[in-house]
Amino acid sequence: MKIKSCPTCGGRIKIYYDHEVGDEVYCEECEKEFQLMGLNPVILESFDYDEEYYFDEDEY
Numbered sequence: 001m002k003i004k005s006c007p008t009c010g011g012r013i014k015i016y017y018d019h020e021v022g023d024e025v026y027c028e029e030c031e032k033e034f035q036l037m038g039l040n041p042v043i044l045e046s047f048d049y050d051e052e053y054y055f056d057e058d059e060y
């Protein structure tokens with residue numbers, strides 16, 4: 001299990017080994033939802049539009 005700290009409240013977000021990319025994970029403290037975008041390294045994407053996003057490189 002990996003632990004990420006919530007960017008909003010600093011709470012713990014647990015990522016279990018059976019989680020897969022695309023799964024939703026939750027902050028233990030504020031119950032904020034994140035989508036798991038990568039596992040190695042762990043990348044979390046917030047569902048809120050005003051939060052920081054992690055984008056793959058766009059091809060424009």
Ligand SMILES: [Zn+2]
Pocket residue numbers: 006007008009010011027028029030031032
């Ligand atoms: Zn939180």
